[in-house]
Amino acid sequence: MPQFFSNKRLIILLASMIILVALIGFSMKERENITWPEQFLHDTVGWTQSVFYKPAHFVAGFFENIIEMKDLYEQNKILKLQLNDYDLLASRVKDLKRENETLRKTLEKEEALTDFKVWQTTVVGRAPDPMWYQSVKINKGSQAGIKPDMAVISAEGLIGKVDEVSAFHSSIELISSHDPSNRISAIVQGEKDPVHGLIQGYDEKRKVLLMKMIPIDKPLKEGQTVTTSGYGGVFPKGLEIGKIVGFEPDKVEPTQTAYIKPSADLYDIHHLMVVERTIQEVLVEYEEDLIEGEGAS
Incomplete structure (x- = not known):
């Protein structure tokens, strides 16, 4: 019996x-149709794959999207930082170009002021509105030789005086200060005879100086240049103040008022020059006044 079972x-x-x-050989044989067990097996495997593939693919895609969004967020953060750095750099370059241009003009202006003693200064303080157009503070004082009533200019034109x-x-x-004592003796440069008047007052809305006490019979034209006359005892002669942009007769006095657009930028001020008339410049002005007086007589 044991041998039989063996x-x-x-x-x-x-x-x-x-x-x-036999089954292997049968399955490897080329056939047009497969058997129903094979069909059942194929369908079962396919259905099982379809049931598990879509959720698995969705979950995998979900985590891939999260990873991709995280990468995009990091890239966007880096790009924003780079863009901010670029904006700061562009703004700095623009400021440096403007400052370089201002300094170049200031240097050229200083070289042209051969008859003046000049101090180069920098604005270090300014009152906020409504005192913005009243005064500024510079970084030099009596230790450098600065004195009250000295004229102050920028590369473009007259700014004011040391207070x-x-x-x-x-x-x-x-020069835009509303102080009633803030007056500047000025000349309108004409083709023939200069026209005299006083710079007194500033229109903040129109951003123009008011040149008053101009005789009504003196012809004026828009675009004419206005300079200091040198007669006030404070401002040297020939410092450019601005250009005429309009004028109108006074309602009471037989005079007219001219509206002067300042040559200097009174809003954005950084580098200024304090100038003092030399003895030679004063003598030249005195000789010119004598010649003008002799010609008039």
């Missing part, structure tokens, strides 16, 4: 091997 197992094993080889002086700083009263 032979039986061997027979079953051989039979199984024969059936397996108060401390050891290391000075306060500058702008």
